[in-house]
Each structure stands twice: as structure tokens, then as C-alpha cells.
Amino acid sequence: MNAAGHVWRWAALIALVIIADQLTKWVVLETPAFNALGCLDPTIRCGRIELSSVFDLTMLWNRGISFGTFQSSGIMRWILVLVTTGIAVGFAYWLTRAERWFTALSLSLVIGGAVGNLIDRVRFGAVVDFLDFSGPWFGTYIGGVAVGFPWVFNIADAAITVGALLLFLDQFLMSRSKPDERNPA
DSSP, X not given: OOGGGGHHHHHHHHHHHHHHHHHHHHHHHHOGGGOOXXXXXXXXXXXXXXXXXXXXXXXXXXXXXXXXXXXXXXXXXXXXXXXXXXXXXXXXXXXXXXXXHHHHHHHHHHHHHHHHHHHHHHHHSSEEEEEEOOTTTTXXXXXXXXXXXXXXXXXHHHHHHHHHHHHHHIIIIISOOOOOTTSXX
């Protein structure tokens, strides 16, 4: 049976990603140290909890897409909502026809992440980001190359990124058919 025959498993994974994303965001929004709802400014980090030299929780409202790129407001917010919805619906349709479990896994992660961020964008006009791995090396240069991870992100962003990378692997590396011996390429 192909992967699409297990659509309920993939729906459960999508739901798990959405629940994990929204639950962690709820914890951040309810933590007084972040002052999250009092700080709906897209450029200000509302609060920070230092956990280690490598990882912090840093509340940031993101009005763009993954990892804060393409910041927007006003009508662009609703355009992003429409585009995200369209992509999620298209991927859901693709999921119902997926031949391989790897394709279905990839699509499920992207869909779950997209819906998780879509919920925030509709509710707040921005997405809650809080996972900060910038560490002490952010802004450091080694041999003229910047070192560090400057982006603050969330569970949905991570699911979208992992899902997109897996989908790339699936579509461009794993799905290549072997050349027909009778008709060499």
C-alpha cells in the first residue's frame, strides 16, 4: 500500500506538529518574563531567558516568513495568510497521492509547520519566535566568515525546514529512476 493509504497517520503527525508548536508558543506567551503581548513590536525582542551559553529563549514577534525573512505588515500579512493557506492545501492534496512514506513524512512536517505559523499570523498579525541558538559566537568572524546562527525561530519553522530538506532529498535524490538498460540516458 502506498503512503497515501495511511493518511490518518500523516494527519496525526500534522496534528502533533501543530499541538507541539502551539503549546510551546502558549507557554512563551504566558511567561511574564517575556511580556509578549505587551510587546507586539516586530523589531524588539520582548524578553530573554538565558539557559546556557549556546541556547536561550528569546521572545520575538516575526511578521515575515521562516527565520524572520521578508518582514511585512498591513495587506502583506493577509497575502502571506493566503499564500501559506494555498501551499498547505496544495501539499495536503499531494499528501493524499504520495507514493512513498518519505514524501508523506516531508509533506506532513511542512503542512503542520505552515498551519502552526498560520494560526499565529491570523491571531496576532505576527508569529511567535523564541528558540535562540545564537550563542556567544554570534557576530564572530573566523577567517572572514561569519560564525553563529542569528535567527530566532519556533517549532513550526523547524518542522517546515526539516520537511523541506527531506522533500528536496526525496524529490531530487531518492526519486530518480534508474536508467532503462534498453534505453540508456
